[in-house]
Amino acid sequence: xxxxxxxxxxxxxxxxxxxxxxxxxxxxxxxxxxxxxxxxxxxxxxxxxxxxxxxxxxxxxxxxxxxxxxxxxxxxxxxxxxxxxxxxxxxxxxxxxxxxxxxxxxxxxxxxxxxxxxxxxxxxxxxxxxxxxxxxxxxxxxxxxxxxxxxxxxxxxxxxxxxxxxxxxxxxxxxxxxxxxxxxxxxxxxxxxxxxxxxxxxxxxxxxxxxxxxxx
Amino acid sequence: xxxxxxxxxxxxxxxxxxxxxxxxxxxxxxxxxxxxxxxxxxxxxxxxxxxxxxxxxxxxxxxxxxxxxxxxxxxxxxxxxxxxxxxxxxxxxxxxxxxxxxxxxxxxxxxxxxxxxxxxxxxxxxxxxxxxxxxxxxxxxxxxxxxxxxxxxxxxxxxxxxxxxxxxxxxxxxxxxxxxxxxxxxxxxxxxxxxxxxxxxxxxxxxxxxxxxxxxxxxxxxxxxxxxxxxxxxxxxxxxxxxxxxxxxxxxxxxxxxxxxxxxxxxxxxxxxxxxxxxxxxxxxxxxxxxxx
Numbered sequence: 127x128x129x130x131x132x133x134x135x136x137x138x139x140x141x142x143x144x145x146x147x148x149x150x151x152x153x154x155x156x157x158x159x160x161x162x163x164x165x166x167x168x169x170x171x172x173x174x175x176x177x178x179x180x181x182x183x184x185x186x187x188x189x190x191x192x193x194x195x196x197x198x199x200x201x202x203x204x205x206x207x208x209x210x211x212x213x214x215x216x217x218x219x220x221x222x223x224x225x226x227x228x229x230x231x232x233x234x235x236x237x238x239x240x241x242x243x244x245x246x247x248x249x250x251x252x253x254x255x256x257x258x259x260x261x262x263x264x265x266x267x268x269x270x271x272x273x274x275x276x277x278x279x280x281x282x283x284x285x286x287x288x289x290x291x292x293x294x295x296x297x298x299x300x301x302x303x304x305x306x307x308x309x310x311x312x313x314x315x316x317x318x319x320x321x322x323x324x325x326x327x328x329x330x331x332x333x334x335x336x337x338x339x340x341x342x
Numbered sequence: 343x344x345x346x347x348x349x350x351x352x353x354x355x356x357x358x359x360x361x362x363x364x365x366x367x368x369x370x371x372x373x374x375x376x377x378x379x380x381x382x383x384x385x386x387x388x389x390x391x392x393x394x395x396x397x398x399x400x401x402x403x404x405x406x407x408x409x410x411x412x413x414x415x416x417x418x419x420x421x422x423x424x425x426x427x428x429x430x431x432x433x434x435x436x437x438x439x440x441x442x443x444x445x446x447x448x449x450x451x452x453x454x455x456x457x458x459x460x461x462x463x464x465x466x467x468x469x470x471x472x473x474x475x476x477x478x479x480x481x482x483x484x485x486x487x488x489x490x491x492x493x494x495x496x497x498x499x500x501x502x503x504x505x506x507x508x509x510x511x512x513x514x515x516x517x518x519x520x521x522x523x524x525x526x527x528x529x530x531x532x533x534x535x536x537x538x539x540x541x542x543x544x545x546x547x548x549x550x551x552x553x554x555x556x557x558x559x560x561x562x563x564x565x566x567x568x569x570x571x572x573x574x575x576x577x578x579x580x581x582x583x584x585x586x587x588x589x590x591x592x593x594x595x596x597x598x599x600x601x602x603x604x605x606x607x608x609x610x611x612x613x614x615x616x617x618x619x620x621x622x623x624x625x626x627x628x629x630x631x632x633x634x635x
Contacts, residue, residue: 169350169361172368183597186604188561190568190576191597198580198589203386233349245351259349283463287568295466302473309473317462317470324461 129307130315140297141319147282147293152275154218159225166230184223189281192216193288213285224274232267265338272331279323294319393588397595408582415578422491422563422574426498427556434506439536442511456504465565468497472571490572502559513548514540546618553611557604
């Protein structure tokens with residue numbers, strides 16, 4: 127256990143760094159995912175095609191391939207950035223496809239009768255969208271989008287393993303490889319750090335789900 | 343438009359005109375976007391022959407070698423995926439059934455294990471396997487395929503077996519309660535109820551979810567490339583790109599291969615899903631209304 131107690135500050139700063147990656151990743155992928163989802167359900171066919179293509183390509187491609195494409199491909203065409211930016215960008219783009227699908231599932235779960243009823247009582251397009259369809263869609267989207275965000279927290283470790291530096295995974299790697307600490311206690315500490323992010327996120331999500339649950 | 347949407351009404355003439363204008367603008371925007379990307383690639387010489395020829399031109403010197411190496415990579419990826427899937431199903435099945443059949447108190451350790459492994463990133467479980475197992479004196483170098491393959495398989499299995507256990511539990515939970523009660527009432531033991539009545543029905547329900555999990559496992563095999571454990575498709579591609587200095591081209595090929603395999607698997611999952619839904623709906627005695635969506 128010395129390996130953990132002696133390096134507590136390293137673990138803590140690694141945890142904070144991972145948390146920062148996750149927060150930016152969540153914000154970015156929620157925004158981008160919403161934009162893609164808007165494209166996918168838009169009444170304009172080319173936008174729908176674009177959204178569908180985006181989701182199909184990215185969902186079926188491993189995050190690692192997206193990461194490698196950013197880190198090794200983009201410098202070839204003269205786009206240079208540090209691994210942190212590349213890693214974060216790849217994480218956001220990868221996660222956006224899954225966020226989009228979660229949101230779309232929510233929209234599709236609203237039965238057509240709801241929108242028809244809204245139109246029948248004379249609500250305009252904007253009114254029926256903002257007062258009838260989206261509030262229901264949003265609630266149904268919470269479980270799938272929440273699990274996507276939890277999966278993203280776990281995927282942030284991939285970005286770390288790739289060499290972002292100073293995050294939780296990198297701390298574990300440098301302690302065991304460069305400084306020669308035994309792997310078991312160090313990696314247990316790293317695993318504990320990730321559990322400290324995923325378990326509370328899961329509990330919070332469950333509580334949120336129960337709060338907004340609606341009877342259908 | 344093929345499917346009516348909940349969001350908007352069937353368009354009239356004015357809406358159709360607007361949609362056409364919007365469509366034209368959107369097409370233009372997408373075309374410009376692609377054009378900018380292509381121009382960028384062309385300006386940087388990314389369409390140059392020496393970068394694509396090893397992949398596309400059969401008369402190129404490296405052509406045969408490149409595709410042989412890619413083929414080896416695909417095979418290595420599939421080997422790791424198939425092994426991980428087989429072990430995950432086996433262990434996941436046991437864990438899932440154990441969780442369902444044990445009493446409230448004796449299943450606490452299993453629930454704890456499931457929650458623990460579910461909360462960990464796969465890349466951590468793989469890294470854990472590759473670093474901690476040798477430390478504990480587990481020597482896998484003699485195994486067929488090398489130790490890297492087995493660390494990858496162990497790490498993937500540790501994570502995915504609990505996911506599959508949960509899928510199985512959800513499948514059994516989705517069955518009508520009367521199935522279990524009827525099986526117990528005719529005198530089957532709890533074990534026989536599970537084996538003969540519940541699991542066979544649950545497998546049908548959970549087949550789509552299981553196939554989707556296969557896609558996840560297949561994608562996760564490429565984590566070995568990040569950790570440098572095992573030369574599967576992505577790492578193989580990376581090694582080729584290092585020699586030929588064409589990462590964009592080789593990574594595109596690797597990406598397309600992954601997308602093709604995974605897309606077919608996803609389509610299979612959708613097809614199986616729709617097929618099972620149709621079967622249930624076509625039963626004349628089924629009084630329950632079909633689930634919307």
